[in-house]
Amino acid sequence: MNLLNFTTPFPDEQSCKLKWKEMRDKAGIVCPHCGSTAHYWKSDKECYECKKCKYRQSLRCNTIMHM
Numbered sequence: 001m002n003l004l005n006f007t008t009p010f011p012d013e014q015s016c017k018l019k020w021k022e023m024r025d026k027a028g029i030v031c032p033h034c035g036s037t038a039h040y041w042k043s044d045k046e047c048y049e050c051k052k053c054k055y056r057q058s059l060r061c062n063t064i065m066h067m
C-alpha cells in the first residue's frame with residue numbers, strides 16, 4: 001500500500017482523520033525516535049504515543065507522512 005497515493009477527498013475533517021487512522025493502523029506505526037512499533041492511541045489528542053519512549057505522532061490528514 002502506498003500512502004502517498006492517498007488522495008481521496010472526504011466530506012469533513014473527522015471522517016478524513018478516521019480513515020487516515022485506519023490506514024495507519026493497517027500499515028503499522030513505527031516510532032521515528034526509537035523504532036518501536038508499540039503505540040497507544042490517544043483519542044483526546046488524536047495522536048499516537050510510543051509505549052517505549054513516549055514520543056508522540058500526531059494524526060493529520062493534510063500532511064504527507066514520511067514513511
Ligand SMILES: [Zn+2]
Pocket residue numbers: 031032033034035036050051052053054055
Ligand atoms: Zn519510541
